[in-house]
Amino acid sequence: MDSQLDHVIFRPVDLDTKRLETPPITSEELAELHQLCAKGDTAYFTQPPISEQKAYELEKYLGYKIPSHLHALLRISNGAEIDFSIEGKILTGGWSVYSSSEIIKQHQTQGCSSSVAYDKGSPGVTQPRILHPGWIPFAHDYGGNVLGIDLVPGPNGVPGQILQYGREFHDGPVRCADSLIDFLAERRYPWPTKKVDHKVRPSTQGPFVRADVPDDTESLRLFNLNSFTVSAVLDLPLKSLLLRNIKTVDLEGIQHLPLQQLCLIDLENTDLSPLATHPTLRVVREENVEKLLNVKALGALPALETVALDSAEAADALGSVHSLELLRHLRLEKAVDLINRVSADDPLEISCVTGAF
Numbered sequence: 001m002d003s004q005l006d007h008v009i010f011r012p013v014d015l016d017t018k019r020l021e022t023p024p025i026t027s028e029e030l031a032e033l034h035q036l037c038a039k040g041d042t043a044y045f046t047q048p049p050i051s052e053q054k055a056y057e058l059e060k061y062l063g064y065k066i067p068s069h070l071h072a073l074l075r076i077s078n079g080a081e082i083d084f085s086i087e088g089k090i091l092t093g094g095w096s097v098y099s100s101s102e103i104i105k106q107h108q109t110q111g112c113s114s115s116v117a118y119d120k121g122s123p124g125v126t127q128p129r130i131l132h133p134g135w136i137p138f139a140h141d142y143g144g145n146v147l148g149i150d151l152v153p154g155p156n157g158v159p160g161q162i163l164q165y166g167r168e169f170h171d172g173p174v175r176c177a178d179s180l181i182d183f184l185a186e187r188r189y190p191w192p193t194k195k196v197d198h199k200v201r202p203s204t205q206g207p208f209v210r211a212d213v214p215d216d217t218e219s220l221r222l223f224n225l226n227s228f229t230v231s232a233v234l235d236l237p238l239k240s241l242l243l244r245n246i247k248t249v250d251l252e253g254i255q256h257l258p259l260q261q262l263c264l265i266d267l268e269n270t271d272l273s274p275l276a277t278h279p280t281l282r283v284v285r286e287e288n289v290e291k292l293l294n295v296k297a298l299g300a301l302p303a304l305e306t307v308a309l310d311s312a313e314a315a316d317a318l319g320s321v322h323s324l325e326l327l328r329h330l331r332l333e334k335a336v337d338l339i340n341r342v343s344a345d346d347p348l349e350i351s352c353v354t355g356a357f
Contacts (some may be wrong), residue, residue, distance in 0.1 A: 018152045019134055020158035025068040033069070035065040036184045037076050040091030046077040052099055054078060058100040061107075062136070064141075067149050067160055069180035070138055074100055091184055095139040106146065110166075117172025117260075122189075124156035126163060128260065128282065135163055135173075135194050140193070143167065149180060171196075171219070171240075183199055196239075200225070205247070208232060222246060230254045230274070243267065254278065260303075264289055276291050276300040284308070 025033075050058075055074070061068055066074070079099030082090065096334040098106060110131055118132050127134075133265030144167030151159055157175065162183045165173035174192060177183035196218035200208070208228045213220065222228055227248040238257050243249055244265040253272040254262075261283040264270055273294035275281065281301050285308040286292060298307055 001355070019064065020063075020153065020159035022067045022069070022149075022151070025072050025173050025181075030072055032185065033039060033072055033181050034076065035071075036091060036181075040353050041077070041080075043083055043086040043090040044080040044096075045076070045083055046098060047079045049076060050074040050078040054100045058104060061104045067136065067151070067180075069160065070136065071147055073097070073138075092139060094141050096142070097139050098137060103137060106140070107133070110137065110146070120193075122156070122175055123258075124154040125161075126150060126157055127152055128154075128172065130169070130172060131165065137163065145169065147176065147183070148173075150175075197221075199223075230257070233257070251275065261285075263287075264292075267294065272297045277302070279303065282306065 008248075023217040033065050036067045050071075055066065055071070065071075070286055077097070079102060080097040082092075082094070082096045083094050117128050132150075132152055135148035135150055137146040137148045139147040145164065146166045148163050148165060150157065150161045150163050153159055158178055160179050162176040162178075162180060163173040164176050175189055177188045182188070196215050196216070198217040198219070199221045200212060202223075202225070203225040205224050205226055208222065208225050210232045213233070213236065214235065218238060220233065220236065220238055221244075223244045223246075225246045227250075228243060228246050229250040229252070231250070234253055234256050236257070238259055240261040240263075241257070242260055242263040242265070244263075244267075246267060249264070249267055249270050251271065254274050255276075255278045259278065259281050262275075262281060263285045265285075265287045267289045269291045270286075270289050271293040274297075275284070276297040277300050280304050282305045284298060284301075284306070286306065287308075292309075295309075298304060
């Protein structure tokens with residue numbers, strides 16, 4: 001290979017897409033759906049019911065039967081665009097319903113499913129993904145966001161639950177209701193109202209002050225501090241932690257935080273040994289850390305999906321990719337030499353990217 005490589009990505013071939021079936025629609029649910037649609041159809045440009053051919057094409061694309069609530073809705077109208085001349089409350093809020101053909105098109109183009117996410121106050125309800133092929137889009141808001149039927153819920157979710165995800169949902173989906181009919185009938189979950197993100201960027205370098213951070217913070221970004229110890233924030237429900245330009249960092253106790261993402265940027269000596277056996281940490285990113293110690297602790301993270309390292313020292317400390325028992329994928333920036341450490345029969349898919357990162 002003659003090209004100059006800036007980073008290399010190791011991925012497994014398979015993505016876990018185990019699908020759960022939704023229960024059949026009941027006669028009571030079907031009656032309620034017809035009542036809701038009859039009451040609200042004046043606010044939409046409705047279409048004829050889905051034909052047998054269109055239903056077959058959608059099922060052929062999905063590889064399984066159309067979820068019963070969605071099929072029932074498409075049998076009333078195969079797509080419904082909002083009439084924006086109508087004022088007042090409407091059945092779906094600001095969402096237009098996709099036709100079966102549009103469902104296929106949106107599902108085909110909705111993007112990569114490997115990016116991880118963290119929940120917003122509902123632990124375990126969804127898989128921790130920005131997108132997932134097991135989410136069937138059925139409505140859109142004209143702004144890149146969609147409503148989808150979740151057939152791959154987390155352990156605390158239910159198959160057929162309604163998720164909102166898309167362009168504006170950088171941290172992950174939001175659960176709206178337990179079913180499509182529940183959504184239309186406004187039996188919905190309250191919208192997350194927590195101030196989940198907090199940034200500390202003092203004008204002059206000083207100490208970290210815990211009292212300045214709201215108690216419900218889930219994402220904490222710290223900049224330009226003299227020192228920071230994780231033990232100062234163990235009472236916070238942190239899912240994401242970014243540390244940048246901090247003179248002294250002590251990660252001891254971090255395994256007690258419900259973290260899913262850790263970013264270490266522009267630091268001096270940083271010891272990763274406290275990360276070992278952290279149960280939920282999925283993403284570790286390091287940029288411009290002067291000396292990164294005990295990098296092999298990453299191999300003891302059972303939930304780790306992505307590790308991005310930009311230092312040759314860190315890459316060397318890993319030794320061989322075989323020392324890491326990663327479940328999904330390993331991403332190493334500026335560590336192209338690791339290609340030579342992967343045996344020909346290793347079950348990893350390797351992607352190499354050239355040019356500036």
